[in-house]
Amino acid sequence: MALATGAQAQAKKYTIALVPGLTTDAFYITMRKGAEAAAKAIGADLVFQGAPEFNPVQQAPVLDAVIARHPDAILIAPTDKTQLVQPLKKAADAGIPVVTVDTFIGTGDYQTGAGDADFPLSYVASDNLEGGRIAARALATAIGDKGKVYVSNVKPGVSTTDQREEGFKEEMKKHSGIQVLGTQFNDDDANKAASQLQSVYARNSDLAGVFGANLFSAIGAANGVQQAGQSGKVKVVAFDAPTTIVGNIKSGLIEAAIAQHPAEIGYYGVLTAYAHLTGQSVPTKIGTGFTVLNKANIDKPEDARFVYQN
Ligand code: T6T
Numbered sequence: 001m002a003l004a005t006g007a008q009a010q011a012k013k014y015t016i017a018l019v020p021g022l023t024t025d026a027f028y029i030t031m032r033k034g035a036e037a038a039a040k041a042i043g044a045d046l047v048f049q050g051a052p053e054f055n056p057v058q059q060a061p062v063l064d065a066v067i068a069r070h071p072d073a074i075l076i077a078p079t080d081k082t083q084l085v086q087p088l089k090k091a092a093d094a095g096i097p098v099v100t101v102d103t104f105i106g107t108g109d110y111q112t113g114a115g116d117a118d119f120p121l122s123y124v125a126s127d128n129l130e131g132g133r134i135a136a137r138a139l140a141t142a143i144g145d146k147g148k149v150y151v152s153n154v155k156p157g158v159s160t161t162d163q164r165e166e167g168f169k170e171e172m173k174k175h176s177g178i179q180v181l182g183t184q185f186n187d188d189d190a191n192k193a194a195s196q197l198q199s200v201y202a203r204n205s206d207l208a209g210v211f212g213a214n215l216f217s218a219i220g221a222a223n224g225v226q227q228a229g230q231s232g233k234v235k236v237v238a239f240d241a242p243t244t245i246v247g248n249i250k251s252g253l254i255e256a257a258i259a260q261h262p263a264e265i266g267y268y269g270v271l272t273a274y275a276h277l278t279g280q281s282v283p284t285k286i287g288t289g290f291t292v293l294n295k296a297n298i299d300k301p302e303d304a305r306f307v308y309q310n
Pocket of ligand 1: 028160
């Protein structure tokens with residue numbers, strides 16, 4: 001100890017908390033890996049604490065417990081645009097800087113002085129509007145630019161999946177031969193998404209395709225297509241890329257998967273908090289990338305590395 005140099009003795013070890021949307025989702029598990037890599041690089045401790053379901057009622061008490069530990073910064077994927085505003089205000093009031101990762105609160109425009117939800121420092125995430133447009137283009141191509149499709153989605157109020165649906169519908173307006181049926185909301189339950197697919201198919205035997213707007217919506221919709229005996233006939237475009245996607249793309253059950261880069265979100269989330277804590281100014285928005293996975297590239301290591309980790 002006595003031999004420690006001045007710099008080592010002075011360096012503060014920061015504790016950064018990451019509160020995911022839920023703990024058992026490969027997307028957030030992969031985000032955690034990126035956050036841990038960044039924490040290691042800067043010599044910080046990373047605390048990962050979340051709820052077992054994607055739900056503001058479960059997330060708010062977890063957040064309270066995290067605030068009580070008073071970390072140096074909180075990274076959080078808020079599970080609702082409005083319902084997490086007040087719970088997060090408590091962190092800001094306690095002097096803990098907040099960065100939202102993946103999802104946002106309010107409008108996602110921070111540090112503007114407008115509204116009551118602009119207090120987070122920064123929003124680090126995929127461009128979900130563009131992701132929805134990418135999904136629409138992939139599905140339009142897969143179905144030969146005609147037929148009925150629908151969006152399998154989580155629930156209204158989630159910033160990411162709301163924007164994906166918006167981007168998807170906006171893009172589909174350019175495709176006059178495609179009819180977008182009503183959205184089916186599954187509450188992040190893949191079993192519900194599977195049975196909804198079967199009901200929609202029962203009412204529309206000419207269903208051409210479905211866009212699963214997140215991991216559970218997509219896997220559930222794909223399972224529904226398989227259970228209906230329509231694999232490869234009703235085309236599935238998935239948002240997110242859990243390990244099961246590899247086999248599903250190879251078998252033709254899933255046409256394409258839009259892989260987000262969650263490790264990148266976690267890495268830059270931690271670096272953003274660290275930059276702020278050490279006196280640097282930070283951008284209020286940081287956009288991370290996508291990799292579209294399909295039969296053509298699923299065996300290429302440079303693309304397949306974006307399949308999520310377990
Ligand atoms: O799609 C991701 C995430 O971006 C979204 O906010 C919630 O669902 C996932 O975690 C996938 O399950």
